[in-house]
Amino acid sequence: MRIVVIGGGAAGIGAAGAAKGADPSAEVVVYTEDTDVAYSPCGIPFVHGKEIDSFERLFLATKEQYVATGIDVRYETAVEAINLSARTVTVAGEGEAAYDRLVIAAGWQYADPEVPGADLDGIYEVKYIRRAMEWDERLDSCKAAVIVEAGPVAMEMVSALVHRDIKVTVVDPAPWPMADVIDPDIVEPVRQSWEDHGVDMQWGNRVTAFTGDGTLSGVATEAGPVEADLAIIGTHKVANNPLAAAAGLKLGATGGLIVDSRMQTSDPNVYAAGDCTEIPHGVTNVPLQGLSGSHAYAQGKTAGTNAAGGTRHYRPVYVPWGMLAGEWMIGGVSFGETLATALGMKHVVGKAQGITRARYYPGVKPITVKLLAEPETLRLIGAQMVGGEGIKERADFLAMAVRVGITAEELATMENVYSPAIGALNEPISVAAQNLLAGLAGSQ
């Protein structure tokens, strides 16, 4: 059994490891265009921001360790074509390579801003570690950066650039940061903290060109020019599927590969995982593309297990998410009010402001929780949060609550740990649910 994996990110490495686990006798080859595998690209903004002292710390394992596991990783090697009927891939510099099962984990790219000047020196897509190492040295001499749309990685880069004393201008056609995911009231403290740090935010504006003579000197926007010696691309993620499309594999509306619960594509010998796929949302059944590294890894394990003859299923997603933003943590599950309204989903809302420890305990932080429920059943359908700690754990909880159909009534009567150093008397999730129910009672 020869299993070929295209891509060395979380999905590809997860798939390779799971395939070896399911069938230790399988020959597993991973092709990656990157110089490295087994590092955490998500850590890059924090090295730039100097929260983490070295890029070396982002590596999870050495190349030698992969050799020891029996996985054959071919670095800086592009796959140029997939031939489904011959069950081969065309590898740059190697020619045809046969597979019994193929796992496509080709990942994502930033959406092309589609404006002139994209070849100027000074435009940085935060993605690959060797490129990040080069850029990190260059940041010392950068004076002014423009953020071309404030996607999640770009939001983390805002903080990093502020920490590096680089003047930051955000140009984004949306009305507030990450407007497709987060509600304005929840992201307001982040916007405020950026403002306090001198970030120039141009919401509702759009970059129309990169300008400069060989090297970037600024951008043109609909509202006028912005001087900058650095442009960070923060456009949304698009599935990296030119190969799959050319091979005739079925893509969905998002551009992601359509897969079943076994992560099998439209070709029975081909599996896919990670950001190049699309996965149905558990509430709406709408396909989503561009989830987290944790999702990619779990999908990779599913794809690799099945490719090697095992059985593992992946489930629809409810998408807990969270991140640092400015001096805050933000996060949520599934839908906020903005997205639910845009999708025409009926919903009722409850919101609460609380605290994370006893009000007198050192390190206590504020936290705001907003819950959305389906009006008839009162089943939770989404959540939004901003605070100082405990966002990730609450998002994980609430994603499970949405999955299993927990109602606002259950959450309103939930028990919670109370101990001054680690939790407050009242849990804000519970208070938000109580407020949701009180709002319904009040409106009847």
Next chain:
Amino acid sequence: MRIVVIGGGAAGIGAAGAAKGADPSAEVVVYTEDTDVAYSPCGIPFVHGKEIDSFERLFLATKEQYVATGIDVRYETAVEAINLSARTVTVAGEGEAAYDRLVIAAGWQYADPEVPGADLDGIYEVKYIRRAMEWDERLDSCKAAVIVEAGPVAMEMVSALVHRDIKVTVVDPAPWPMADVIDPDIVEPVRQSWEDHGVDMQWGNRVTAFTGDGTLSGVATEAGPVEADLAIIGTHKVANNPLAAAAGLKLGATGGLIVDSRMQTSDPNVYAAGDCTEIPHGVTNVPLQGLSGSHAYAQGKTAGTNAAGGTRHYRPVYVPWGMLAGEWMIGGVSFGETLATALGMKHVVGKAQGITRARYYPGVKPITVKLLAEPETLRLIGAQMVGGEGIKERADFLAMAVRVGITAEELATMENVYSPAIGALNEPISVAAQNLLAGLAGSQ
């Protein structure tokens, strides 16, 4: 309508406020033997330990603020008897006081160690704020303390006394700290951190007398004498129900008042809330006495609402708990292996060691999660955790998981937030569930 509340802790104050909320015209009188209400007794060990700089910070509201809410609080006033048929209470210095509805929120006391010498000066029950203020000054001159059984508050006092450079000896007949609640593998890091700080732990030993001439100079134990100028009582909580018992109200096996879901006692005009009650456990239906301040407050709101003619129900409990212990946070839900085994509950176990952020992110902490499930259904029945952060939020989640019947299979496939600064690629709850399932598969 005249509502009398006995007790000014979280349950009594919760009841008084809820009664006023349900019926603003009601006359609400709270009798408390304490000098104050509306402070957080749970914060006392942390003021002793100097994490919190002043006892003043533990007060939630002033006495004047209570007057403004229309609640009549009578401080340092003992209720001496309850007459159910006359619907009166006998108040020290006041005589008979009539009620339409009575709420008993008389709280708890430390179990009497029942050894000679209990009247010596130098024995400290950590409970009341004015007494804590007096003791705090005295701690400066204390040299050596003995902990008489390591209940939760006493465990926090171990850390406080270590911070105050007082030599600590723990004498407890149990085999490890809080052995009725926590498993030895989970509490081992705490035991180790105490050992590192020079705490002398005498598990399986028992105090047989307090010794000294007027003032405490030590304790006698089954294993020999221990010198000490301070003894901290850390015995378990017992319900403070001599009044209720004398009045003929029905008490359960724990000594707690038996209440229905409306917190009504065996007398229809009498409600009860907090540590003087017993509440059924949601899985076993076994009555529990001595829960948290959060439980007491919620029960108080239920009792007060119903006493004032409203309707509110309290539900069986699953008891998420958590606390600081040594340099760790410990916590859990319902049962650990030790307690489940003692109760004869069949269970299967999965355990995982994980981390709370990306392994390279500053402030990352270890965390161990152990899950217990019912063998046939794989429904979660308990959890135990030890780690550096995120224990409270996970305990809240898992308590809801036990309540609604979430299975190990659901937890094994849960989604989780991955973002380097706030969460790791793999959620330890999920990995523990995966390990539980793998253990089952391996044993078949």
